Amino acid sequence: MSLTQGFVDEFERLLQWRRDVRHFASEPISDELVEHLLDLACLAPSVGNSQPWRFVSVDEARHRSAVVANFSAANAHALQGYEGERAERYANLKLAGLGEAPRQFAVFCDEDTSQGHGLGSRTMPEMLRYSTALAVHTLWLAARAHDIGVGWVSIIDPERMADDLDVPRRWKLVAYLCLGRSLDESTVPELERVGWQARSSACRQVIYR
Amino acid sequence: MSLTQGFVDEFERLLQWRRDVRHFASEPISDELVEHLLDLACLAPSVGNSQPWRFVSVDEARHRSAVVANFSAANAHALQGYEGERAERYANLKLAGLGEAPRQFAVFCDEDTSQGHGLGSRTMPEMLRYSTALAVHTLWLAARAHDIGVGWVSIIDPERMADDLDVPRRWKLVAYLCLGRSLDESTVPELERVGWQARSSACRQVIYR
Numbered sequence: 119m120s121l122t123q124g125f126v127d128e129f130e131r132l133l134q135w136r137r138d139v140r141h142f143a144s145e146p147i148s149d150e151l152v153e154h155l156l157d158l159a160c161l162a163p164s165v166g167n168s169q170p171w172r173f174v175s176v177d178e179a180r181h182r183s184a185v186v187a188n189f190s191a192a193n194a195h196a197l198q199g200y201e202g203e204r205a206e207r208y209a210n211l212k213l214a215g216l217g218e219a220p221r222q223f224a225v226f227c228d229e230d231t232s233q234g235h236g237l238g239s240r241t242m243p244e245m246l247r248y249s250t251a252l253a254v255h256t257l258w259l260a261a262r263a264h265d266i267g268v269g270w271v272s273i274i275d276p277e278r279m280a281d282d283l284d285v286p287r288r289w290k291l292v293a294y295l296c297l298g299r300s301l302d303e304s305t306v307p308e309l310e311r312v313g314w315q316a317r318s319s320a321c322r323q324v325i326y327r
Numbered sequence: 328m329s330l331t332q333g334f335v336d337e338f339e340r341l342l343q344w345r346r347d348v349r350h351f352a353s354e355p356i357s358d359e360l361v362e363h364l365l366d367l368a369c370l371a372p373s374v375g376n377s378q379p380w381r382f383v384s385v386d387e388a389r390h391r392s393a394v395v396a397n398f399s400a401a402n403a404h405a406l407q408g409y410e411g412e413r414a415e416r417y418a419n420l421k422l423a424g425l426g427e428a429p430r431q432f433a434v435f436c437d438e439d440t441s442q443g444h445g446l447g448s449r450t451m452p453e454m455l456r457y458s459t460a461l462a463v464h465t466l467w468l469a470a471r472a473h474d475i476g477v478g479w480v481s482i483i484d485p486e487r488m489a490d491d492l493d494v495p496r497r498w499k500l501v502a503y504l505c506l507g508r509s510l511d512e513s514t515v516p517e518l519e520r521v522g523w524q525a526r527s528s529a530c531r532q533v534i535y536r
Contacts, residue, residue, distance in 0.1 A: 121337060126472050128334045129341070133370040133465060160531050161342040163467070165481055167518045169530035181536045196449045204444065213447070224536075233527045235413065237518070238422070238481045240405045245481045247453070248460040248501065253530075255461045256342060258372070259468075263335050272374055272447045272454045283536050292457065309376045309446070318442045321378035321462075322369050327390045327433075327492050 132262060134305050139267030142218040142298035147266060152221055152297075155264065159257035164249035165242075168234030171253040171292075174224040174283055184282040185224075185274075185294065186216050192273045207314060214271045219296030224279060225254055226289035250292040257295070267300025341471060343514050348476030351427040351507035356475060361430055361506075364473065368466035373458035374451075377443030380462040380501075383433040383492055393491040394433075394483075394503065395425050401482045416523060423480045428505030433488060434463055435498035459501040466504070476509025 156173060164170060176182060193213065200208045216222070227250040229243075239245040258268040276291035302308065310317055365382060373379060385391060402422065409417045425431070436459040438452075448454040467477040485500035511517065519526055 121341065121472055121474070125334060125337045128330060129338065129472050130367060130469070132330070132338070133367055133469070136370075136372065138372055156531065156533060158339060158342055161345075163345065163347055163464070163479065165479075167516050167524060167526065169527050171530050172532075172534070174534045174536055176536050178536060192450045196446075199445065199449060208446070211446075228529075231529070233524065233529065234518075235524065236408065237405075237417070237420075237523065240408060240482070241401045241484050242481045242500075244453075244456070248457070251457040251460045252464045255372070255464050260339070260342070263330055263338050265330070270372065270374075272451045273449070275450050285534070307376050314446065315376060315442065315444065317376065318378050320437075320440070320442065321380050322365065323381075324365060325381070325383045325494070327383055327385050327387060 132259065136259060136262050137267065137302060137304070137307065139269045139300045139302055140212050140215045140308065141301040142215040142267060142296060143301055144218050144220055145299055146220045147297060151264060155257055155260050158260040159253045162249070162253040162256040164252070165239050165245035166234030166237030168231055168246060168249060170228045170231045170246045171250045172226040172228050172289055174226065174285060176222045176224055176283065181283060185279065188274050188278050188282065189214055189216060189271060192275055196273060211312065211314065213273055215269050215296045215298070216271065219269065219298040221297040223295045224283055224291060225250060225293040225295060226285055227292050228289055230288035247290065247292055254293045254295065261297060265299070266297055267302070269296040271296065341468065345468060345471050346476065346511060346513065346516065348478045348509045348511055349421050349424045349517065350510040351424040351476060351505060352510055353427050353429055354508055355429045356506060360473060364466055364469050367469040368462045371458065371462040371465040373461070374448050374454035375443030375446030377440055377455060377458060379437045379440045379455045380459040381435040381437050381498055383435065383494060385431045385433055385492065390492060394488065397483055397487050397491065398423055398425060398480060401484055405482060420521065420523065422482055424478050424505045425480065428478065428507040430506040432504045433492055433500060434459060434502040434504060435494055436501050437498055439497035456499065456501055463502045463504065470506060474508070475506055476511070478505040480505065
């Protein structure tokens with residue numbers, strides 16, 4: 119497969135511009151586009167080709183309310199972990215777009231899947247969850263390419279969510295996703311813009327062995 | 328940001344064509360390109376913008392040998408978990424390109440990082456490792472856009488590798504990556520082509536709640 123330099127340049131812009139979105143327009147996304155994005159997510163790599171991701175579309179009002187309650191409790195608990203100015207900053211952060219995002223998905227890892235016959239996850243069983251995270255990331259980038267923003271909400275009690283959504287017991291929550299048109303077009307992470315922290319260069323220090 | 332339909336089409340082809348590569352040409356990759364790919368990997372999303380990924384370039388012959396020994400032991404152990412025809416098939420799989428891939432990276436998650444101030448990982452501490460997996464996936468897609476193949480080797484004892492590479496104690500191995508020009512240009516996963524299994528449609532069944 120050959121890709122043009124023009125493609126590569128645009129792809130790199132996509133990576134820079136992806137963002138974790140918390141400000142959504144409430145206008146709906148077409149079902150056709152959502153289905154297409156899920157098809158693309160399923161192209162993600164997975165250990166032993168196990169495809170352990172399971173998507174739960176959260177639509178009913180009672181389930182949306184349960185998610186908001188879950189988030190609110192986890193967020194209040196998290197706030198207690200900060201003090202002084204840091205706590206004040208935390209309290210002022212907008213950390214999710216649960217009230218506005220028109221489509222929301224809970225993404226689970228099916229740890230009971232026989233698909234893949236266990237290949238590649240014997241010494242690293244966490245590979246199934248990593249594979250699920252990669253499907254989330256694939257969905258995220260694909261959504262952005264189609265001008266849809268994604269926010270990954272992790273301030274959540276994962277077991278409570280699995281209970282609330284009544285999924286099989288061996289499904290483990292990996293991500294809760296908000297999807298919608300983004301009202302945020304910056305290439306700078308919001309946490310950096312609002313002074314939570316600057317980006318670090320530590321991650322970029324390669325060690326040679 | 329607006330992207331053209333031509334870009335979107337090519338991006339979707341990239342997702343289809345990415346592959347987990349186990350057949351590499353041994354020709355070197357320029358240091359400049361490797362540095363560029365690492366810069367792109369650092370554009371990955373991370374919980375609280377914690378950027379917990381740490382890249383270790385594995386180059387010395389003694390370290391490459393240790394990785395091969397680690398893989399061989401884990402692979403022999405995994406083979407014991409299969410019986411009959413499945414064991415025969417497993418034994419015939421080529422599951423890594425450790426002998427050929429010119430550049431190899433162990434990717435760790437620094438679970439001690441203060442970057443991000445713990446935001447978003449209180450109820451889901453595994454978010455740090457998921458973020459590291461997302462950096463791996465970003466590197467993977469970026470490499471493919473630049474015509475470099477990537478193979479993620481997980482048939483590895485992660486603690487033994489951390490010991491062998493002598494990294495800080497709180498760094499947890501997430502991935503071992505082989506990079507090089509791919510000798511495999513198929514859009515069909517190798518595990519499917521060699522009859523390990525067909526792809527599943529279970530992953531694509533959306534549940535509505």
